[in-house]
Amino acid sequence: MSVQTVANDKLISKMENETATMTLDELAILIGAQARGGGEIELTGVGPLSDARAGDVTFVADAARLEQARESEAAALIIPPKMADHAALAGRGLLVAKDPKLAFARAIAVFHTRPYKARGVSPDLILGENSRVGADCSIHPRVTVGRNSMIGDRVTLHPGVVIGDDCRVGDDTALFANVSVYDGTEIGARCRIHSGAVIGADGFSFTPDEESRQFKLLQLGRVVIEDDVEIGANCCVDRAAFGCTRIRRGAKFDNLIQIGHNVEIGENTVVAALAGFSGGTLVGRNCVIAGQIGTNQHITIGDGATITARTGVTKSVGPGKLIGGMMPAMDYQQWRKSQVLYARLPELFERLKMLEKKIVV
Numbered sequence: 231m232s233v234q235t236v237a238n239d240k241l242i243s244k245m246e247n248e249t250a251t252m253t254l255d256e257l258a259i260l261i262g263a264q265a266r267g268g269g270e271i272e273l274t275g276v277g278p279l280s281d282a283r284a285g286d287v288t289f290v291a292d293a294a295r296l297e298q299a300r301e302s303e304a305a306a307l308i309i310p311p312k313m314a315d316h317a318a319l320a321g322r323g324l325l326v327a328k329d330p331k332l333a334f335a336r337a338i339a340v341f342h343t344r345p346y347k348a349r350g351v352s353p354d355l356i357l358g359e360n361s362r363v364g365a366d367c368s369i370h371p372r373v374t375v376g377r378n379s380m381i382g383d384r385v386t387l388h389p390g391v392v393i394g395d396d397c398r399v400g401d402d403t404a405l406f407a408n409v410s411v412y413d414g415t416e417i418g419a420r421c422r423i424h425s426g427a428v429i430g431a432d433g434f435s436f437t438p439d440e441e442s443r444q445f446k447l448l449q450l451g452r453v454v455i456e457d458d459v460e461i462g463a464n465c466c467v468d469r470a471a472f473g474c475t476r477i478r479r480g481a482k483f484d485n486l487i488q489i490g491h492n493v494e495i496g497e498n499t500v501v502a503a504l505a506g507f508s509g510g511t512l513v514g515r516n517c518v519i520a521g522q523i524g525t526n527q528h529i530t531i532g533d534g535a536t537i538t539a540r541t542g543v544t545k546s547v548g549p550g551k552l553i554g555g556m557m558p559a560m561d562y563q564q565w566r567k568s569q570v571l572y573a574r575l576p577e578l579f580e581r582l583k584m585l586e587k588k589i590v591v
Contacts, residue, residue, distance in 0.1 A: 254306055254323050261336040263325040271305055271323040276338050289334040308333045346384055418457035426464040429453055433468040433491025
């Protein structure tokens with residue numbers, strides 16, 4: 231029997247029985263690492279470096295944590311290749327990985343992922359006309375599904391979820407408590423949408439009439455969320471004015487994010503909390519968007535771009551660019567003096583131009 235087969239069997243056992251163990255060699259195969267220092271070391275769980283216990287696996291991000299690693303009770307350490315031969319780790323069980331954080335994430339999944347087990351459909355489900363619920367679903371109490379909507383197989387809908395008319399929810403997707411999904415929304419497979427999120431509310435679009443009263447532009451589009459998307463708690467994804475607001479495959483959102491009408495977020499892009507995207511913003515794939523950013527409407531952020539925290543993105547950003555505009559924290563009194571000087575910049579600039587003219591003359 232191969233080590234891979236044994237590891238897979240142990241993984242299944244671990245997922246079904248919390249007391250199961252796994253050897254260093256078996257875990258190495260499952261997380262894509264190289265085992266060193268004793269392949270038969272028994273592992274029983276995972277933990278942070280600061281608090282790892284006997285039997286745990288943890289990871290060491292860099293050399294600055296070597297002393298802490300030396301004193302750790304952990305049974306095994308996930309490390310980068312450059313640290314594999316360090317004297318401080320001599321005699322330790324090691325898992326050498328090109329990306330230790332990724333390997334650690336996989337180790338957490340190995341020890342804590344549980345097989346899906348259907349809970350069945352609550353008898354108080356309100357299911358609209360011509361709607362269908364797939365096989366092996368877990369539908370908790372107080373869930374409402376509108377008309378002509380299709381819920382896929384093994385979908386989990388937690389208490390208070392409301393899904394409107396003409397919606398689609400893909401296989402293996404989970405909607406947590408009190409998620410609201412408006413009419414016409416399409417959600418792909420294996421998505422996770424956390425509590426309080428609102429998908430498909432009207433985009434924010436008004437124009438003043440002859441008497442300066444705000445006249446609403448009806449939002450006639452919809453929202454499409456592709457496969458493997460995760461949306462954090464209390465996010466809002468607005469429906470399009472026409473066409474669709476689209477979240478591409480594998481995008482990940484933190485909590486409290488606003489996605490305006492007709493925005494598109496590219497594949498595998500990650501967005502931190504409190505970001506806001508104005509209507510028509512197009513974000514490419516594999517971007518990193520930090521917290522509290524805001525975008526102007528109808529701009530484009532290219533593939534692989536990084537936007538640092540609290541940046542106001544007023545114009546389009548090219549692929550791979552690193553963009554920032556945040557003022558770092560500083561001593562309060564120093565900040566006050568800086569603000570006084572900042573307010574005087576136009577005056578100082580004019581004086582500088584006058585001095586330059588005098589020098590030229």
